[in-house]
Structure formats: C-alpha cells, structure tokens
Amino acid sequence: MNVNHDTPSRKKEKKSVIFWDSEDGQNGKDSLVYAIDDTPPWYLSILLGLQHYLTMTAGTISIPYLLSSGLCITNNTLVLSQLISSILFCSGIITLVQTTVGVRLPIVQGGTFSFLAPTIAILALHGPCDETTDWRDRMVEVQGAIMVSSCFQIGLGLFGGIGIVLRFIGPLTIAPAVTLIGLSLFQSASYYAGASWPLTAFGVFCVTLFSQVLSHVSIAGMKVFKLFPVVLAMACTWLLSFILTEAGVFSTDPNDDSYRARTDIYSNVLQNSEWFRVPYPLQWGTPKVTAAGVFGMLAGVLAGMLESIGDYFACARLSEAPLPTMAAMNRGIFVEGLGCFLAGLIGTGNGTTSYSQNIGAIGITKVGSRRVLVCSAIIMIIVGCFSKICALFATIPDPVIGANFFCMFGMIAAVGLSNLQFINLNSSRNLFILGFALFSGLSLPPWIEAHPDYVDTGNKEVDQVIEVLLSTGMFVGGLCGFIMDNLIPGHADDRGIEKWRYKREEGVSSCDDSNNKKKEADISTYDIPYITEHLNKIAIFKYIPICPAFMRENEEEKKGLVPVQLTGVRYSGDTETV
DSSP: OOTTTTTTSSSOOOOOOEOSSSOOOOTTTTOOOOOOOOOOOOOHHHHHHHHHHHHHHHHHHHHHHHHHHHHHHHTHHHHHHHHHHHHHHHHHHHHHHHHTTSSSSSSSSEEEEGHHHHHHHHHHHTTTTTOOOOOHHHEEEEHHHHHHHHHHHHHHHHHTTHHHHHHTTTTTHHHHHHHOOOOOHHHHHHHHTTOOHHHHHHHHHHHHHIIITTEEEEEEEEBBHOOOHHHHHHHHHOOOOHHHHHOOOOSSOOOSSSGGSSSSSSHHHHHHSSSSSOOOOTOOOOOOOOOOHHHHHHHHHHHHHHHHHHHHHHHHHHTTOOOOOHHHHHHHHHHHHHHHHHHHHTSSSSSSSEEEHHHHHHHHHHBBHHHHHHHHHHHHHHHHOHHHHHHHHOOOOOHHHHHOOOOOOHHHHHHHHGGHHHHSTTTTHHHHHHHHHHHHHHHHHHHHHHOSSSSOOOOHHHHHHHHHHTOOHHHHHHHHHHHHHHHSOOOHHHTHHHHHEEEEEGGOOEEEOOOOOEEOOOGGGGSSSHHHHHTTTSGGGGTTTTTTTTTTHHHHHGGGGGBOOSSSSSEEEEOOOO
C-alpha cells in the first residue's frame, strides 16, 4: 500500500476477513453444526450433553480407583461408589458455574490427575494399611490440603494474575502448550487400550466411521452420526465387549491385561451402591491442615491451572469463539479455584480442572454449543445423586475408554498445532523455538519422574512443587515457548502477533446453524448474562479483574485491537485506504 506521508489525512490498513462458509471444499466442509452461542433443540441438547458426560466419565471415575489403595478402601466398594458419586456431583456443579458465569466456554470440569502425585505422597505419610486404619483420617488431611491450596488459585484469578501473563502470550507459546496436553496423555490412552488392542481398534474404527465417513448421512432428517459419534462408538464397543466377555474370550485372572476388558469386573460396585444419596460438605469429617500437605498440593493446583489456560485456547479454537478476554480468563481460573475448594469441602479426594478430552469431542462432533455443556452439567449432578446409575457407568471396560482417548487426545494435539497457521513457518527463529519447546516438553518430564530425588533445594515441600511442575509436559513446553518467544528478537509478523490480534469490528466468529443462518460471536459472548449491562454502568467494576468491563476499553480501543478469532478466519493481502 502506498501512503502519501505529506497529506494530513490518516490512512489505516484494513485487513479483510473471510469466514468459512458451509458449502464445501476449503470454505467450511468442517464447520460447526452448533457454535458457542447456538441453541440446539432441547432433546438434542440432552443427548449431546449425555455424550459429553460419557466422555468425561472414564477419567473422572478412575481417580477414586487410583486413590483407593492409599485410602485403604480397595475392598470397600460402598465407599468407593460414594466417592465416585461425590466427584461427579461436584464436577457437575462447577461445570454449570464455569459455563454460565465463569469463562463461559463449553468446557467440562472434572477430577484432575495433576492432584494425584501430591495426594498419593500425603497418603504415603500415613504408612501401610492395616486392620486399625480409618480411611477418614487420611481423607480429611487430603481435604484440608486441597481447600487451603485452592485459595491461591482463587486469589490469582480474583486479582488478575492470569490476565497479566496473557499479555506476553502468543502462538509460539500456545501451540506447544496445547499440543503437549494431547501428546502427554499417550500413556493413559495406551494403558486403557492395552487391555485389548483389537477391541480398542474396533472402537477407533467406529469413531472414525461415524465422525468422518458417515458424518453427512442423515437419518429421519438428522445427521445422527455427525452429532453422536462418541456415544454410538462407545455403545458398539461396549456391546462387543459384553459379547466377548460372555463368550469367555477375556481372562478371569486379575493379573492378565485382558481382564480389564471384561464388563463384569465392577459388578459388585453396582450391587453395593445406594439408590439415592446427595453428597454434602464435610461428609467425612472436619478437614485437617498440615504444611506439608498444603505445599505439596499447591504443585497440583499450579499444574492444573496452567493446563486449563491451554484448554481455554483450544476450546475457543474448536467452538469458533474469539480468544477469551482477560476478564474471562481470570474468571475461569477463579471459578476453577472455587471448584477445587468445593471438591475439598465435599471430600472427593481430588480437585477440578478443565477436561481436554471433552474439548476434543467438540472437534469430532462439530458441536460447540454452551447449552449442551449446561445439560451435561445437570446430568452429572443428577447421576451424582443416583449412585446406582453412577456405578453402572463405572463398569465401562478399559478398551472402550482407550478408543475414545486415542481420538480425543489426538484431536487436542492437532488443535495445538493448528495455531501455527498464524506464524511464519519459514522463519528459522520460529522453527527453533517450536522444536525446542516440544522436545523439552516430551523429554524433561519422564526424566524427572525417573529421578524423583534430583531436585534438592533443602525444603521438601518446595522440591515437590518443582518436581510436579517439571513433570508436566504442558508446563515445560509452554514455559520454554513463552520465555524464548519473548526474549529472542523477532518481527511481529513472523511471530504471528499481527494475526493474533485484529480489529474490533472484525472480531467475530461465524458458522452456519441447522437453518443455514449466519451466526456471529464476538467477545461479548464472554459477558455474564443479565448483569453485565448493569455492571458496566458502575465505574469501579472496570478495575475488578473478573468483571466483564475489566480491560474492555483496552481490548476494544487501544490501537483498535482485540484478541484474534482463532477459527474460521483467513487474512487476505488486500488493504483499503480509510
């Protein structure tokens, strides 16, 4: 563009934005059926919500089983079912709050594996289990550690600590961080799949068939396979597992891997669980607070919080929403902190965090509606109160879970890599940063886990915090990308900064709904319903980090820039003189 600097008139470059349409080819073959602000029919919302529930169930219910030996409840199936009910009930409440007034993305909150290492360490301090062991004494110490450490996360969100860090985050930070979320979970996927690789392969085949091959096939006017590929694949694989179990194909020896592919190994949980029970605060007793427990659990809080930041970007990318505002990110972390506090108060033995597999489900089902996640949250709450139903889903065989993990976690890794569209991949600087960040995130965590005593600062609690962080691939890769991208000199265009942000009037996302009507989403999608208009009228709320008005003026007016739309946007080289 030629600009005459002698003229007093201002000239401004305007980048044209082309949204994907819904026809074919490059222009939107894979566009969403329902975007973030769309409202599917109530019956579809319930079914799609059930699909999200089934997707998160495997990871959530596995946590009580993993803690059972440390809590000395391995053979106490009644308590085990109550813990499963409690964690699902709590997850439903936080998911409901998060999707409605928190970050307001269609994102599931559930139990987090980042809390397992410090929790197991706390339980190990009590020594081995014996006949005199009271599992409640162990649980209340875990509860106290979770409740106190979660206050750090609450404060960080409330006072805007996350928003400050986001000012220095670009595509070269997000790409390796989100990619490593998916890649770092390969061990969990291979563990579940290892119970029966043929059955897992069948499940992957079903997901691929329904979501990719038959996605455009309609039954009674509805694209059933595109909307419900996960539910249908799980049903088919579960049914085949039942048939093979009855046929005696899988071993009855608990030490054999194929034993975990059976459908009857958790039948005692179903028999011993109660029909109806509402989890309540302090149900196991008064929480006990110890310094070692709190500092150790703080590492889990930090790891879960940093993973959630990456999940927010990935979820916005897949649901065709703009990049979350600073206020939305602060509010999301704040609500997650409240979720961890509630989980500790109720006594789930764990905290809550964003679920990557459910974000992957959005990419597979092409449904990113917030309403669907609200329905899913309600289903979690209801199921959490009906222990029999909860116990039924605890009987899902491992290969069924493994098949879903292969597809979901792979989608998350691909979403992370898709952020590279904004940077110059011909730049040796960018390639060096990206390669180093990914390699570090894959190499350092397993080495730290293999050498648990390597970190020695002289303080056991500090050592544990550092070890947990360095054993989290997403944190290591994201931190390397963050530091190098901000310290190594580079042009803003090459770094993707210009495309990472664009003008307010163009800061919308669009997709076609079932009636082929264009829908648009801008940063107002992160506003709290009903009250944002009133809050914006009060000047003081502009300075509160979790309020929608916080930093809004900067995002909309300062240099005319707001967070970039991560999906459905292509920048042309056209410019226009204004």
